[in-house]
Amino acid sequence: MGMTMTQKILARHAGAGKxxxxxxxxxxxxxxxxxxxxxxQTFAEFEKIGKPAVFDQNxxxxxxxxxxxxxxxxxxxxxKKLREFARKYQITHYFEIGRMGxxxxxxxxxxxxxPGDLVAGADSHTCTxxxxxxxxxxxxxxxxxxxxxxxxxxxxxxxxxxxxxxGSLPRYVRGKDVVLALIGRIGVDGARYKSLEYYGSGVxxxxxxxxxxxxxxxxxxxxxxxxxxxxxxxxxxxxxxxAREYRPExxxxxxxxxxxxxxxxxxxxxxxxxxxxPENVKPAKxxxxxxxxxxxxxxxxxxxxxxxxxxxxxxxxxKINKKVRAIVIPATQEIYSxxxxxxxxxxxxxxxxxVSTPTCGPCFGGHMGILAAGExxxxxxxxxxxxxxxxxxxxxxxxxxxxxxxxxITGRITDPAExxxx
Numbered sequence: 001m002g003m004t005m006t007q008k009i010l011a012r013h014a015g016a017g018k019x020x021x022x023x024x025x026x027x028x029x030x031x032x033x034x035x036x037x038x039x040x041q042t043f044a045e046f047e048k049i050g051k052p053a054v055f056d057q058n059x060x061x062x063x064x065x066x067x068x069x070x071x072x073x074x075x076x077x078x079x080k081k082l083r084e085f086a087r088k089y090q091i092t093h094y095f096e097i098g099r100m101g102x103x104x105x106x107x108x109x110x111x112x113x114x115p116g117d118l119v120a121g122a123d124s125h126t127c128t129x130x131x132x133x134x135x136x137x138x139x140x141x142x143x144x145x146x147x148x149x150x151x152x153x154x155x156x157x158x159x160x161x162x163x164x165x166x167g168s169l170p171r172y173v174r175g176k177d178v179v180l181a182l183i184g185r186i187g188v189d190g191a192r193y194k195s196l197e198y199y200g201s202g203v204x205x206x207x208x209x210x211x212x213x214x215x216x217x218x219x220x221x222x223x224x225x226x227x228x229x230x231x232x233x234x235x236x237x238x239x240x241x242x243a244r245e246y247r248p249e250x251x252x253x254x255x256x257x258x259x260x261x262x263x264x265x266x267x268x269x270x271x272x273x274x275x276x277x278p279e280n281v282k283p284a285k286x287x288x289x290x291x292x293x294x295x296x297x298x299x300x301x302x303x304x305x306x307x308x309x310x311x312x313x314x315x316x317x318x319k320i321n322k323k324v325r326a327i328v329i330p331a332t333q334e335i336y337s338x339x340x341x342x343x344x345x346x347x348x349x350x351x352x353x354x355v356s357t358p359t360c361g362p363c364f365g366g367h368m369g370i371l372a373a374g375e376x377x378x379x380x381x382x383x384x385x386x387x388x389x390x391x392x393x394x395x396x397x398x399x400x401x402x403x404x405x406x407x408x409i410t411g412r413i414t415d416p417a418e419x420x421x422x
Contacts, residue, residue: 002252004160005227006195009135009249013118021159021258029059030134031112032147033121035103036064040081042122045145054089055151061093061112062086063103066360068096071367101332101358104128104216104300109332111241115230115248120144120153125300125382127218130227131211132234133248137225158224160195161186162257165202167266172416174310175210176302176380176400179217180271181263184281192222194258197251199229202265208237209306213400216301217382220278270415272378273398276386284403285415291323294377295408297401298329298356299363302380305335305342307401312344314405314416320352321411327369329356353408365389371396378407 003011003018011019013027032055034042039062046054054060062082067075079096086094095106104125107113115133119126122144129136139153147153163182183190196218198211206214211228218226228234230248238246270284297303297311308330320326328348330336336358339345348355362369363381371377371390377397379389384396399407402416409419 001256002254004195004197004251004255004257005133005229005249006135006160006197006225007157009116009118010155010157019157021157023157024154025157026152026154027118028152029120029147030117031059031061031119032144033061033063033103033107033119033123033126034144035066035123036068036075036078036082037066038122038141039085040078041141042144042148043081043085045142046148049146049149051149054091054148057090058092059151060091060148061107062091063095063100063106065100065102065358066364067366068100068359069357097357099333101334102300102303102360105304105331105335108132108212109241109334114238114242114244114246115234116246120147124219125216127223127225128212128216128300130215130218130225131208133228133230135225135227138219158193158195159258160197160256161191162260163196163198164200164260164262165198165265166200166262167202167264168205169265170268172270172402173268174400174402175206175213177268177271178210178263178265179214180273180278180281180398181268182261183217183221183278184271185261186221187279188220188277189222191218193224196221196223196226197257198227199251203228204231204233205265207306208233209304212304213301217278220382270400270403272403272413273384275384275395275397278382278384278398284399284413287413288415290413291376291411292378292407292413293323293375294325294327294369294371295404296327296329296362296369296377296379296381297404298327298331299360299381300331301382302401303329303331303335305338307380308335308339308344310401311405312347314402314419315351315353315409316347318351318409320408323411324408326351326353326408327356327362328353329361329368330358332358362389378404378413380404
């Protein structure tokens with residue numbers, strides 16, 4: 001029996017010829033990541049070990065992005081902990097205000113992730129990097145503290161679920177709709193501690209932005225990781241970003257998948273995950289009677305340039321509904337600059353939206369868009385749990401940029417085709 005993409009990467013990093021689902025391994029890592037929320041506790045675990053230095057100052061990445069710019073004294077102290085650690089241990093890749101971004105968009109765009117890598121991060125959406133054919137997963141703070149000291153982590157090799165993509169995406173349907181369709185089908189625990197492995201003719205028709213979004217929300221299906229094959233789209237994205245040699249991994253023809261799921265991209269439509277779980281998925285056109293108070297376009301899930309382009313396409317020449325607060329958050333400083341050069345930021349401002357510096361902000365209820373009691377938001381973020389974005393009785397509807405922008409205009413959840421036909 002052959003190995004999956006994930007199993008091949010884990011086997012190589014564990015120095016083993018072969019691994020199987022359920023094996024417990026110790027593997028070397030290519031990158032360790034933490035942020036302002038998790039950093040202080042991670043560093044405390046590292047300090048307990050008593051090492052005079054991190055395992056490799058070039059393979060540790062620190063990004064204060066959740067509460068930054070700091071919104072209160074506590075968040076300022078959390079960011080300070082990262083800053084002090086970076087200076088003490090001479091961490092090469094420390095990103096802060098002015099050259100920062102949301103970590104899961106920043107790292108790939110900065111060329112820090114390559115196919116075949118093994119990445120451990122103190123954040124559940126570390127799985128985003130699977131879009132680049134890397135094994136990337138969130139780990140506990142104790143594990144990451146140990147990884148900072150040793151350059152190694154332990155893992156149980158996950159079983160795999162194969163997701164075959166065929167067809168092409170229709171108009172106004174993008175990566176967010178693909179992953180919502182999957183989660184709507186298998187549920188939030190449908191891939192618990194498993195690897196979601198994407199393959200099929202439809203993969204080549206997905207942009208890197210689509211793939212990042214899909215891999216990002218693997219954790220919303222309970223998965224240990226999500227991973228795509230490396231192809232010409234991947235190679236084009238990596239050009240000019242990284243000069244180092246990398247080793248992509250492809251699944252063997254006889255790789256074992258515990259379950260196989262087929263998604264025909266051609267049959268998808270704009271989707272929305274209703275409160276209070278990402279699995280509660282319905283077509284946007286069936287929710288047109290639901291009024292909203294806020295629309296958020298951004299996050300590590302949908303804050304890339306392609307996402308902003310989709311929102312700008314809908315908002316250009318139109319106005320945000322007066323009852324709606326629309327917030328746009330480019331995922332990195334580079335994306336912000338590109339969006340400015342392309343005129344997207346002018347489009348957002350002219351439409352009546354607020355444009356923020358890169359930050360996780362409202363996604364997890366940190367700042368820059370907290371919901372009051374009884375309010376309702378359409379958001380391009382990744383979780384819609386009860387109280388996730390503010391008050392316990394507020395509501396979050398997850399959608400892609402097309403739906404979020406169209407809804408901001410009408411003041412209610414809206415299929416973008418309705419706007420286009422207006």
